[in-house]
Amino acid sequence: MGKIDENKRIKKEALYNTAYTLFTTKGINATAISDIVKNAGVAKGTFYLYFKDKYDIRNKLIVHKTKELLNDALEHMKQEKILGFEEQVIYIIDYVINVLYSDRALSNLISKNLVMGALRSTFLTGEDTDDEIYQTLHLMIAADSHAYNDVDVMLFTIVELAGSAGYNSMHYSEPLPIDEYKPFLYRAIRLIIESHREA
Amino acid sequence: MGKIDENKRIKKEALYNTAYTLFTTKGINATAISDIVKNAGVAKGTFYLYFKDKYDIRNKLIVHKTKELLNDALEHMKQEKILGFEEQVIYIIDYVINVLYSDRALSNLISKNLVMGALRSTFLTGEDTDDEIYQTLHLMIAADSHAYNDVDVMLFTIVELAGSAGYNSMHYSEPLPIDEYKPFLYRAIRLIIESHREA
Amino acid sequence: MGKIDENKRIKKEALYNTAYTLFTTKGINATAISDIVKNAGVAKGTFYLYFKDKYDIRNKLIVHKTKELLNDALEHMKQEKILGFEEQVIYIIDYVINVLYSDRALSNLISKNLVMGALRSTFLTGEDTDDEIYQTLHLMIAADSHAYNDVDVMLFTIVELAGSAGYNSMHYSEPLPIDEYKPFLYRAIRLIIESHREA
Amino acid sequence: MGKIDENKRIKKEALYNTAYTLFTTKGINATAISDIVKNAGVAKGTFYLYFKDKYDIRNKLIVHKTKELLNDALEHMKQEKILGFEEQVIYIIDYVINVLYSDRALSNLISKNLVMGALRSTFLTGEDTDDEIYQTLHLMIAADSHAYNDVDVMLFTIVELAGSAGYNSMHYSEPLPIDEYKPFLYRAIRLIIESHREA
């Protein structure tokens, strides 16, 4: 049984990896399921054993990659012992921007729309309260020397701004290359944070 | 001759109108060129006389609709005699949000990504300097009682934030319905504007 | 051992029951073997332990259900002490029509073609002479006060007429609903029987 | 234009002919649309220009062939100057049986079920009263020296009996080869007709 389950995992993993490569290389529209299975070395039917269609595997990939990225960011933040909510938010966003900037493939997959969708469902929705990332963020806020109003609104605004402006600056260097745009972005974020501080 | 040209215009217009309806109803992926021509009452070959493919007509539609929307906003702003750059920016964004909120079809076509692309190319790029909208914005800034640094960066940041956060709030009522979110959005925008004022 | 055999019987029975439900609900074309095994709660491979394919289990089902139905009819006929071949034939046909009319699922499975195929192989073929139903019919004829010519032809003609006309009347109420059509049908059958009587 | 329409007719005809050959040779289940178009020498897409799917072309074929067959029968009946409704019905049925018996391919296509469906909709349904065949039958009845009750019931009963019993006798020679069975069949039909005569 261990053998069978191991085999299942391997096939699934092969499909994920191949899909990731193809989606980020050719784009999802230009990627056929035939391409995925051919490159993954499995039969076509096997794909349908694990995924409903092309969009199913894409969504699962995005959620996976996004969570991974955010966890990495939080991990590094802890190691670096960054203190204070404002600094922590800037650190996380900077980390994410840097990773996405250096990994264009990942950035393409987790495009502006999608990363936001994933982020929102991941750490702006309080419902899924056993979500580690969401927990961590709120702990960060609680540990800050200031108190904050409308925390979810604040996080939402920051995420949307950073995601949208960051995406465009990274991809099109407009209005400035990302390195030159960062100071403006981070200043705006700091202002937003300040505006949510309790008097 | 005028007759022939008139006929051309009518067919083209029919294609535009039908495409708009279908794109906003079924989405672009689910809309086939056959659908467009069938509903427009022209032959399939005729489509290729005017457009390269589906995406060509879509792009032309978006540019057209976006410019129309922004021109309307500026027009109303003038009529209302809104003064001061900060108030003017808020007015324009509020106008656009209100129109998109009440016209879901239009909002879907000019989705988050696209509106930004169009906006950027339309009024954040200085190249196309005979662009009326771009001109108007710079006139507004010049007429303000304050002077501003890094004007294009400022406009970019505002547009990205409003576009991205506004889109999500409108469509998903997250983290708040658009009406409740607006005060936060506008406060953030005002802070961004202030941060670009010369000392 | 008895335990194992019991287990086999249970699985087989589950397959039969599920197949019956699905065939009569969705039709055989729309029923996949996967559907059958999934609903029966057995593994796919198990199906092939007992049946060659979809059509194998269907045929076995039909034969089974048809024999059951005819045996029921004969049983009731005996209990009711119906006498005389003509009356007995009418009684059996009436019984079958009534059951099929009230059990549309069964009627769909044992459709016009199939019921005839099954019936013919069941009680018009003399080869399988240890067939109880076939025996019973011939006993009925022998016990009648008249003698008959070309008995198999007579039975065949009656079965075909009743099966085909009855099926259509039941399912489509054409040219009349079954209740209104019955008198015509039974009159025709009586005429056929009479025409086979020895002078 | 005549050229284009002519071409359309040719392609459609090619599809019909090929489908007929394949359906009657390999059966409809074993015939793929690919087979049809390949043999017809047209592109796959062309098939979908004229037919919805495999069953669509089959149904159209059956209706076409059935009407053709019945019209032939009526035509010959007139040429032979057959008089009297009873004789006319026997003549038609005999004609149809003979053709189907000698053309096994046609007989397979227009199988028991289907011929009935087609026949019923063609000449037992009074609604489509501009149907030539239906008209002809009623004229025949009107011209007979006897008057008849429940004409549609009578026709229905005859058609069902002849179709069902004839089909089986032809295909399986059970209970007798068709030539030997005919006398019994025709006797039964005559009895049915007589039973519908007005006193």
Added chain:
DNA sequence: AATGAATGAGGCTTCATTCAT
């Protein structure tokens, strides 16, 4: 005897694009 993951042939359907009229 029982399982169910894996297979891959096989069939279906759509649709952008061309081109003769």
Added chain:
DNA sequence: TATGAATGAAGCCTCATTCAT
């Protein structure tokens, strides 16, 4: 200019059957 029949590549998905466990 305008037409729309024809094309056929391209992609999707199902499902009967096998076989290692």
